[in-house]
Amino acid sequence: MMHPFGNEEAASLEHLFWFFCECVQRGDWELAQACIPQLHQWQGDGSEKVAAILQALIACPSQLR
Structure with a gap:
């Protein structure tokens, strides 16, 4: 996976969104x-x-789910 040079904030928010979805699915409110x-x-x-x-x-x- 390559580093998203110049697009770090968007990539970070996409990862956070993925994490958010995982937390919702697991019930980690x-x-x-x-x-x-x-x-x-x-x-x-x-x-x-969201x-x-x-x-x-x-x-x-x-x-x-």
Whole structure:
């Protein structure tokens, strides 16, 4: 894997999003919650993805896997 020269912030946020999703799937709510402030500032559709996951979790928590 090559280093994302000049694109470190975006790559870091993508990794954080992956980690957030893993935490949600495992039920590690405290860790998932800790990711949200950083992901909320994510430009593009990243923050929308997080919002959609949280809305789905609230609407139907037993179906989100």
